[in-house]
Amino acid sequence: MAVELMTDMSQTVAAHPAGTRRYRRATTEGPVAKGVLIAMALGFLALFLVLPLIAVFIEAFRKGAGEFLFALREPDTLAAIRLTLTVAAIAVPLNLVFGVAAAWAIAKFEFKGKAFLTTLIDLPFSVSPVISGLVYVLLFGAGSMLGPWLKSHGIEILFAVPGIVLATIFVTFPFVARELIPLMQDQGTGDEEAALSLGASGWQTFRFVTLPNIKWGLLYGVLLCNARAMGEFGAVSVVSGHIRGLTNTMPLHVEILYNEYNFVAAFAVSTLLAGLALVTLVLKSFLEYRYGDEIAAAAKH
Amino acid sequence: MLLNRRSMLFTAMLAASAQVGGLGFAFADTTLLNVSYDPTRELYRAFNEAFAAHWKAETGETVTIRASHGGSGKQARAVIDGLDADVVTLALESDIDAIAKNTGKIPADWRGRLENNNAPYTSTIVFLVRKGNPKGIEDWGDLVKDDVQVITPNPKTSGGARWNYLAAWAWASEAFGGDEEKIKGYIADLYKRVPVLDTGARGSLTTFAQRQIGDVLLAWENEAYLAGAEFGDDQFDIVVPPSSILAEPPVALVDGNVDAKGTREVAQAYLEYLYSQEGQRLAAKHFYRPAKRDLVPAEDLSALPDIDLVSIDDPLFGGWAKAQPYHFGDGGVFDQIYRPGSSN
Numbered sequence: 001m002a003v004e005l006m007t008d009m010s011q012t013v014a015a016h017p018a019g020t021r022r023y024r025r026a027t028t029e030g031p032v033a034k035g036v037l038i039a040m041a042l043g044f045l046a047l048f049l050v051l052p053l054i055a056v057f058i059e060a061f062r063k064g065a066g067e068f069l070f071a072l073r074e075p076d077t078l079a080a081i082r083l084t085l086t087v088a089a090i091a092v093p094l095n096l097v098f099g100v101a102a103a104w105a106i107a108k109f110e111f112k113g114k115a116f117l118t119t120l121i122d123l124p125f126s127v128s129p130v131i132s133g134l135v136y137v138l139l140f141g142a143g144s145m146l147g148p149w150l151k152s153h154g155i156e157i158l159f160a161v162p163g164i165v166l167a168t169i170f171v172t173f174p175f176v177a178r179e180l181i182p183l184m185q186d187q188g189t190g191d192e193e194a195a196l197s198l199g200a201s202g203w204q205t206f207r208f209v210t211l212p213n214i215k216w217g218l219l220y221g222v223l224l225c226n227a228r229a230m231g232e233f234g235a236v237s238v239v240s241g242h243i244r245g246l247t248n249t250m251p252l253h254v255e256i257l258y259n260e261y262n263f264v265a266a267f268a269v270s271t272l273l274a275g276l277a278l279v280t281l282v283l284k285s286f287l288e289y290r291y292g293d294e295i296a297a298a299a300k301h
Numbered sequence: 302m303l304l305n306r307r308s309m310l311f312t313a314m315l316a317a318s319a320q321v322g323g324l325g326f327a328f329a330d331t332t333l334l335n336v337s338y339d340p341t342r343e344l345y346r347a348f349n350e351a352f353a354a355h356w357k358a359e360t361g362e363t364v365t366i367r368a369s370h371g372g373s374g375k376q377a378r379a380v381i382d383g384l385d386a387d388v389v390t391l392a393l394e395s396d397i398d399a400i401a402k403n404t405g406k407i408p409a410d411w412r413g414r415l416e417n418n419n420a421p422y423t424s425t426i427v428f429l430v431r432k433g434n435p436k437g438i439e440d441w442g443d444l445v446k447d448d449v450q451v452i453t454p455n456p457k458t459s460g461g462a463r464w465n466y467l468a469a470w471a472w473a474s475e476a477f478g479g480d481e482e483k484i485k486g487y488i489a490d491l492y493k494r495v496p497v498l499d500t501g502a503r504g505s506l507t508t509f510a511q512r513q514i515g516d517v518l519l520a521w522e523n524e525a526y527l528a529g530a531e532f533g534d535d536q537f538d539i540v541v542p543p544s545s546i547l548a549e550p551p552v553a554l555v556d557g558n559v560d561a562k563g564t565r566e567v568a569q570a571y572l573e574y575l576y577s578q579e580g581q582r583l584a585a586k587h588f589y590r591p592a593k594r595d596l597v598p599a600e601d602l603s604a605l606p607d608i609d610l611v612s613i614d615d616p617l618f619g620g621w622a623k624a625q626p627y628h629f630g631d632g633g634v635f636d637q638i639y640r641p642g643s644s645n
Binding site: 142 | 340343367369371376381384385
């Protein structure tokens with residue numbers, strides 16, 4: 001059958017040799033117009049995305065690899081890297097749990113105030129990061145209701161690690177949930193209903209049905225969440241207090257080094273953040289590739 | 302596989318909690334927090350080491366000094382919002398006044414509790430010119446001769462730029478015998494020669510050093526030396542004019558915080574050590590003008606020649622409270638004389 005079809009097709013092609021212009025091409029632009037459009041797009045990409053990235057690496061290595069490594073081994077820089085990793089290690093898992101819970105509730109259940117909850121989840125995206133930081137200053141600052149009470153009990157939040165973690169969690173909250181809600185809504189509740197009717201418990205349904213369905217989307221959300229958690233500047237800047245070696249995250253440290261004319265060190269730390277962005281992009285492309293298959297697979301059954 | 306994932310997660314959590322614990326435990330010794338402004342990092346890095354060694358020798362106690370740097374106004378705001386500073390070493394007295402007024406943690410009469418108006422070091426505005434000083438710029442009058450182009454930021458947006466403006470004003474007032482019309486004429490001429498009026502000091506430095514625009518940059522003395530070191534000594538010369546403005550970056554003890562933390566004694570000693578021979582020598586080494594020049598060996602002062610410095614508290618200006626609205630407020634002198642694009 002297949003062979004027959006192939007033969008048929010080749011006959012069809014032979015019957016209408018090239019040049020008869022029986023079918024119009026989808027694009028009618030001449031090669032010059034095409035070339036110009038492609039060159040413009042590539043030029044724009046190079047100018048706004050590739051060049052700045054290259055500039056960061058050139059500046060970082062301007063005085064050689066020795067200076068670059070020396071800048072990264074500086075104790076305050078190491079402390080900044082450690083703090084950034086710590087904050088991400090706390091904020092990302094928490095947002096993973098919150099994000100999955102929120103997406104699960106919104107996508108699989110009907111309840112009053114659902115639209116309101118969805119709006120709330122989007123809030124950190126629509127609020128300026130500076131405001132996100134100021135919220136915590138107003139909540140926990142010396143002039144607030146809570147601040148003096150916490151201080152008298154020896155609990156430090158503002159201008160210490162907990163404040164930075166809180167601000168980061170707030171800013172990165174929507175990433176996982178936003179990624180999962182459309183996906184889970186798309187998948188519907190059919191699989192879960194089937195599992196429940198076959199006698200699975202709620203946890204089993206989640207663990208063996210829902211989670212495998214969303215795993216790639218979830219990973220993708222976590223990746224974006226992590227990139228933002230490590231790169232966040234505005235909100236963290238407000239609550240950090242900028243104590244060197246204690247509450248300076250990497251993005252804050254970059255700014256400080258740059259303001260001190262310490263360009264090599266500033267760009268050396270920037271390369272770490274840029275490297276993180278590149279790793280994120282590569283992983284993201286890979287996941288998109290996988291994720292596409294999953295969606296196609298999910299749509300089939 | 303399942304076990305593997307779980308143990309990975311567990312390890313990650315362990316690592317995270319160890320990190321947090323580490324942050325908490327590392328500072329069992331006495332810790333001082335010095336909240337300072339941007340350009341003092343190198344100075345305080347050296348000074349903190351010197352003081353820690355001094356305190357150890359004196360008392361046998363180990364003291365760790367933490368530093369926070371940022372824009373002076375922003376830093377003051379952070380202390381008001383609860384940043385636990387033991388001492389503040391800021392750029393302007395108004396920033397420390399703001400802390401005193403808003404928190405009561407610093408007494409209102411803080412200025413004068415230490416020598417020299419609580420300013421262990423001072424600074425001034427100097428000229429950064431191209432190597433060899435091709436336009437022969439030696440004094441403020443030379444800024445408006447021939448085709449000299451001046452680089453300075455906009456005093457409406459930059460705190461540093463206000464000092465540049467006032468320094469020029471002080472010279473003109475002296476040169477024209479206080480004739481306000483002539484002074485304004487000079488200032489207007491000066492700002493007509495600014496091809497790029499950047500919003501901040503950093504922008505101006507980039508314009509001058511990297512984009513190679515202009516013949517002279519008006520800059521803080523310590524910043525000028527720092528810029529020379531960063532962009533190469535072979536590119537610029539520093540010209541110290543015979544007269545300029547006196548800036549007194551003040552320091553103060555935050556009484557409310559040191560009493561709560563029990564660090565009053567060491568924090569007070571820290572500030573007093575700034576006035577010691579070692580503290581004064583370090584200030585000079587980082588191109589701040591030591592308050593007690595006689596404590597510092599002459600060779601360390603060679604880059605900081607003794608010149609005629611006018612304070613903001615001089616009757617000419619009457620302090621910031623008066624000078625700010627008069628010169629830089631909406632419709633103030635600067636607004637009257639500076640009209641972008643007007644050729645004459």
